[in-house]
Amino acid sequence: MIRRPGGPWRLAGKVLGILGITVRARLAYLGEMVVRSLFLVVILFVFAQLWRATTAASDLKASTGFTLAQLIWYLVFTEAIAMSTGLRLGEVDQEVRSGDIAYRLARPLPYPMFHLGAALGERLLRFLVCLVLGSVVALAVAGPIHLAPASVAAALASALVAFCVDWVWSFALALLAFWFEDTSGVQLLYRRAVMLLGGMLVPLDAYPHWLAAVSRALPFKLVMYGPARLFVASTPAGLGRLLAAQLAFGAVGALAVAVVYRAGLRRVSAQGG
Amino acid sequence: MKEAVRVRQLVKRYERRVREPGMAGLLRSWVRPRTEAVVALAGVDLTVAEGESLALIGPNGAGKSTTVKILTGILHPTAGEVSVLGMNPTVERTRLAMNLGAIFGQRSQLWYHLPAGETFDLLARIYEIPSDEYRRRRDELVVRFELAPLLGTSVRKLSLGQRMRCEVAASLLHRPRLLLLDEPTIGLDVIAKQQIRTIIRELNQQEGVSVLLTSHDAGDIEQLCKRVVVINHGAVVFEDRVSTLKRRYLKRKVIDLRLREEVTALPPLAGVEVVKAQGYGVKLEVDTEASPIAEVIAHLMGALPIADVTIEDPPMEEIIAAIYRESRRP
Numbered sequence: 001m002i003r004r005p006g007g008p009w010r011l012a013g014k015v016l017g018i019l020g021i022t023v024r025a026r027l028a029y030l031g032e033m034v035v036r037s038l039f040l041v042v043i044l045f046v047f048a049q050l051w052r053a054t055t056a057a058s059d060l061k062a063s064t065g066f067t068l069a070q071l072i073w074y075l076v077f078t079e080a081i082a083m084s085t086g087l088r089l090g091e092v093d094q095e096v097r098s099g100d101i102a103y104r105l106a107r108p109l110p111y112p113m114f115h116l117g118a119a120l121g122e123r124l125l126r127f128l129v130c131l132v133l134g135s136v137v138a139l140a141v142a143g144p145i146h147l148a149p150a151s152v153a154a155a156l157a158s159a160l161v162a163f164c165v166d167w168v169w170s171f172a173l174a175l176l177a178f179w180f181e182d183t184s185g186v187q188l189l190y191r192r193a194v195m196l197l198g199g200m201l202v203p204l205d206a207y208p209h210w211l212a213a214v215s216r217a218l219p220f221k222l223v224m225y226g227p228a229r230l231f232v233a234s235t236p237a238g239l240g241r242l243l244a245a246q247l248a249f250g251a252v253g254a255l256a257v258a259v260v261y262r263a264g265l266r267r268v269s270a271q272g273g
Numbered sequence: 274m275k276e277a278v279r280v281r282q283l284v285k286r287y288e289r290r291v292r293e294p295g296m297a298g299l300l301r302s303w304v305r306p307r308t309e310a311v312v313a314l315a316g317v318d319l320t321v322a323e324g325e326s327l328a329l330i331g332p333n334g335a336g337k338s339t340t341v342k343i344l345t346g347i348l349h350p351t352a353g354e355v356s357v358l359g360m361n362p363t364v365e366r367t368r369l370a371m372n373l374g375a376i377f378g379q380r381s382q383l384w385y386h387l388p389a390g391e392t393f394d395l396l397a398r399i400y401e402i403p404s405d406e407y408r409r410r411r412d413e414l415v416v417r418f419e420l421a422p423l424l425g426t427s428v429r430k431l432s433l434g435q436r437m438r439c440e441v442a443a444s445l446l447h448r449p450r451l452l453l454l455d456e457p458t459i460g461l462d463v464i465a466k467q468q469i470r471t472i473i474r475e476l477n478q479q480e481g482v483s484v485l486l487t488s489h490d491a492g493d494i495e496q497l498c499k500r501v502v503v504i505n506h507g508a509v510v511f512e513d514r515v516s517t518l519k520r521r522y523l524k525r526k527v528i529d530l531r532l533r534e535e536v537t538a539l540p541p542l543a544g545v546e547v548v549k550a551q552g553y554g555v556k557l558e559v560d561t562e563a564s565p566i567a568e569v570i571a572h573l574m575g576a577l578p579i580a581d582v583t584i585e586d587p588p589m590e591e592i593i594a595a596i597y598r599e600s601r602r603p
Contacts, residue, residue: 002358003371003447006401017398021384021391028386028427103380106345108370109399268347 005108014109018117023125030129037130040079041137047201048072048141064206070232071202072142076134077228078200081159084126085166085191090184091115092174097181101268112171112257119167127159146234154236158227161246166194166223168253175257178264193218199225219249276356277451277483278321278344283353285314285339285507313339315507316353321451326477326484328498328515332597336507337487341453344485345373358450371400374449374482376440378456383428389439390424393446400447407446414442418472434465441472445482452476454486458493470496491593503596511596522592524562530555530573531581540576545569553580 005011026033054060055068066074092115095101104111173190176183194200198220204212215221226242288308292298314336321327331337342348344357346366355362360369383392397407415421418438428436437457444452454473458466474497476482486497494501494515501518503511511518532553539547539555544563549556559569566584573579 002360002368002450003401005367005371010401014399017395021387021395024391025384025386100380102342102345102347103375103377103382105347105366106370106373106375107399108367108401110367 011110011113015113015117015120018109018114019121019124022118022121026122026125033126033129034133037083037126037133040083040130040134043079044072044075044134044137045141047075064203066203066205066232067145069138069142069145072138073145073147074203074228074232075201076131076138077155077159077231078198078224080127080130080134081162081224081227082195082200083130084123084163092171093177093181093183096177096264112261115171116164116167119171120163123163123167124160127163145232147231148234148236150236151230151233154239155227155231158230158239158242158246161243161250162223162227165246165250165253168250168257172253172256172260175260175264178260178267194220194223197221198223199228203229219245222246222249275323276320277323277325277358278319278485279354279356280317280319280340280344281354283314283317283319283340283343283355284312284351285336285343285348286310286312286351313507314343314350314353317504317507317509319502319509321483321485323450323483324477324481325500326474326486326498328486328488328494328501329504330487330489330494330501330593331504335505337504338455339507340504341455341485341487345369345375345453371447372450374444374447374452376444376452376454376457378437378454378459381428381436381440382443383436383439385429386427388425389420389428389431389436389443392428392439392443393424396443396446402447410446410448414445417475418442432465434461434468437461437465437469438472441469445476448480449482451483451485454484454488454493454497456488456490457486458488458490466490466492473497494593503593505597510599518596519586519592522595524560524595525591526559526561526566527585528557528559528569528573529583529585530557530577530579533578533580536577540572542569542572 051060051068051071060071061067064071095104101111104114107114170187170190173186174183176186180186197215197218199207199215204215204221204225207215215225222242222245226246230236230239230242287310289311290302291307291309292302317336317340319327319329319340329337329340339348343350343355344362346362346369349363357369358372362369382396383389384395393411397404397411402410415424418441420439420442423431423435423439428439431439441457452473457473458469461469470493473484477484477497484497486493488494498515500513501511501515502509503518513521527548532555535553536555539550539557542564544560546558546560547555548558557569559566570582570584573582
């Protein structure tokens with residue numbers, strides 16, 4: 001009997017299966033992941049001191065709209081997002097260069113969907129580890145702030161969507177490996193744009209006016225600033241708008257993936273493995 | 274006769290960028306990129322009947338991998354007709370993948386840091402096997418491959434032989450109708466090789482799974498396949514039974530003699546060469562075109578005090594090397 005692949009729910013199940021097994025595989029090295037995340041402690045400590053000095057010199061709340069403690073908790077969330085970025089994108093380069101992509105294509109699971117599951121599994125686990133570790137440091141250096149459960153839930157939901165959106169764009173760039181073989185340069189540019197224009201170190205509200213205007217006009221804020229701002233806000237107001245913007249940005253990215261992937265596959269099919 | 278694989282006049286051509294060596298060559302390639310046409314396959318015909326086990330062999334760069342990639346739908350042919358399990362791989366790659374099993378000796382599908390059982394569960398999901406059917410099949414394969422003590426151990430802690438047994442079982446969970454084997458025993462020791470070959474042979478015979486094997490290991494070819502296709506420079510240079518291949522290219526035989534007493538000199542005979550002579554044992558290589566084997570044996574029996582004699586074919590590797598050499602001649 002000839003087996004036929006099922007519909008979208010089956011596909012979603014396969015992606016979740018990859019996600020689950022990636023988490024379990026990474027849990028085998030949880031200690032290593034925690035040690036790697038310890039860098040977060042250094043970053044948070046340095047920035048806490050920096051913000052403390054800034055507060056002493058000027059009215060931080062007036063210029064940014066955030067208290068010192070809020071800024072440090074904001075940084076915990078953005079750093080957790082930034083540090084959870086996996087190293088998997090180099091794998092696409094590697095698989096295209098070595099021809100190993102052929103072995104992945106021989107399975108009844110679309111190549112991008114395999115990487116989506118694996119990237120999300122890895123990222124969610126790292127994010128949680130960083131968030132827990134960062135929260136411990138923030139409690140120690142800045143003390144607790146009022147975190148509204150609805151805001152935290154909204155922040156986590158939008159972070160999850162942000163991971164998908166971020167992956168979609170990163171993967172679209174990684175697929176350029178079909179033509180350029182090494183995409184680490186363009187990946188680095190994208191990553192830096194997300195960090196600097198996405199409000200990783202400080203909220204966009206603290207940027208100079210012209211830079212804040214530019215950053216607000218660009219979509220990178222949807223990956224870090226948007227979810228982190230919800231995390232420290234007292235209400236989940238703005239979640240709907242943020243999710244809509246994220247989904248729109250993600251949809252454009254998904255279209256880019258589809259176009260680049262199809263063209264890349266055609267290139268492989270035509271040029272040989 | 275139903276066909277699992279049918280390939281007719283398969284052609285694959287592509288352009289490859291070429292660059293002269295050195296810095297100047299690099300700069301020239303930027304200004305004026307040059308390409309050359311590569312003919313990977315030049316009209317290959319291939320048939321694998323349902324339940325048959327066929328070896329596709331050839332030297333590196335002969336076109337084996339290109340053929341296999343076209344069969345799985347990863348590469349699209351420039352011309353020709355391809356049908357695998359009644360499907361066109363170019364347009365039905367995912368559907369075909371649901372019905373293919375693939376074992377690549379140099380690449381693992383098992384998750385390295387987890388027990389093999391976890392990969393089995395994942396594959397059940399990827400191949401959309403209903404859970405009760407999956408459990409039955411898994412238990413059956415666990416018994417057949419003696420995997421029970423291995424399933425709970427991380428793959429990285431398994432020996433290569435144990436890992437390969439798990440790999441083969443993983444590839445069979447979804448009951449593929451065609452099994453593509455690419456160097457399935459590479460790097461294994463003699464016992465592990467034997468185990469893998471036995472398992473694949475049994476599967477082929479008991480479940481009727483069609484097998485397409487590519488391997489450089491003559492033992493794999495001899496023990497797993499009845500028919501062989503030799504490909505070189507993108508064209509089929511030999512296609513027949515493995516036994517015919519051996520007969521046709523078997524121009525030499527090895528005779529092992531055990532003598533009743535030590536002999537200092539052997540009677541000279543055209544086409545017979547002494548490979549080794551030590552004590553009561555003598556090993557001879559015979560060119561059967563120069564002297565038929567029956568004549569040589571009769572001559573030796575009359576001239577020497579023979580206690581025992583065995584006649585062997587030369588190793589399969591030599592036969593394959595002879596075909597490659599022959600196909601290289603203009």
